[in-house]
Amino acid sequence: MVETIYLPIAVLITTLYFLLPAYLSNSSGLIFGGGIPVDFGKTDKNGVRLIGDGCTWRGLIAGAIVGTLVGAIQGYFGPYLLENFGEYILTPICSNLHEGILVGFLLGFGALLGDAIGSYIKRRIGIQRGRPAPILDQLDFIIMGLILVLPIIHLSLDFIILSCILTLIIHLLANTIAYLIGIKDVWY
Numbered sequence: 093m094v095e096t097i098y099l100p101i102a103v104l105i106t107t108l109y110f111l112l113p114a115y116l117s118n119s120s121g122l123i124f125g126g127g128i129p130v131d132f133g134k135t136d137k138n139g140v141r142l143i144g145d146g147c148t149w150r151g152l153i154a155g156a157i158v159g160t161l162v163g164a165i166q167g168y169f170g171p172y173l174l175e176n177f178g179e180y181i182l183t184p185i186c187s188n189l190h191e192g193i194l195v196g197f198l199l200g201f202g203a204l205l206g207d208a209i210g211s212y213i214k215r216r217i218g219i220q221r222g223r224p225a226p227i228l229d230q231l232d233f234i235i236m237g238l239i240l241v242l243p244i245i246h247l248s249l250d251f252i253i254l255s256c257i258l259t260l261i262i263h264l265l266a267n268t269i270a271y272l273i274g275i276k277d278v279w280y
Contacts, residue, residue, distance in 0.1 A: 102180040107254055110184050112166070114237040115262070117159030117200030118207060125151025130208055136215075144221040147208045156201040163196010164189060184245045191244070198240040206236025222278065230263040231256055 108115075127150040131142040167186040174187055186192035210232030214225050234255055238247060271279040 098180070099182070103182050103254070104258070106181050106183040106185060107251065107258060109166070110186075111199070111234065111237075111255055111259070113159040113162040113196040113199040114203040114234055116162050117155040117237075118203040118233045119266075120158040121147075121151035121155030121204050121207070124154035140215050141221075142215065143208055143211045144215065146221055147204070147211055152201075152204050152208075155204045156197060159200010159203065160193055160197040163192045163194070163199065165192070166196065167192015183251055184247060195241055195244060198244065199237040202237035202240035203233040205240075206233040209236060224278070227260075230260050234259045 125146075125148045127148045129143065129145050130147045130149060130152060131144070134142050136142060163186065167189040170186045170188060170192060173185060174181065186195050210225070210228050211221070213228060213232075214220075214223075217225075219225050238252055238255060241247070267276060268279050270276040
């Protein structure tokens with residue numbers, strides 16, 4: 093009975109733990125961003141920016157570094173977590189420092205790459221910077237991070253779906269809080 097109660101909680105916690113490099117990378121790209129845009133201000137043949145000013149080289153590099161550092165910390169503590177809590181870990185987890193660094197980089201860089209691709213798609217379909225594109229805005233970063241990590245870590249379809257659902261919920265909550273405290277101009 094007790095394990096039936098704790099199992100779903102353990103799955104949620106370990107899923108969020110695994111995704112942490114992507115989440116923190118995505119956030120730090122926003123925090124440390126600014127400067128030269130990734131698209132260097134280039135436009136397509138219709139005069140529409142390729143990506144926009146929201147994705148910058150400084151944000152991309154800072155976010156990738158943060159994701160890598162978070163992954164390194166997770167990899168360092170991975171053996172301890174597996175030894176002491178292994179029976180509760182039903183999701184992917186980095187089991188050593190090298191794997192943590194690689195997975196952290198892939199999730200972190202993938203998150204920022206996904207965000208840039210999402211911006212590119214938005215510009216192609218006529219959505220301006222700062223305007224909402226439901227689902228795309230919330231999932232572009234996590235999907236690309238998971239795609240990049242797939243060759244390294246086996247991810248079940250259940251894990252990918254749970255990751256997307258959790259990301260939708262967290263994204264909505266985080267953006268609403270950022271809006272309420274004045275960090276963002278819009279709640280979405």
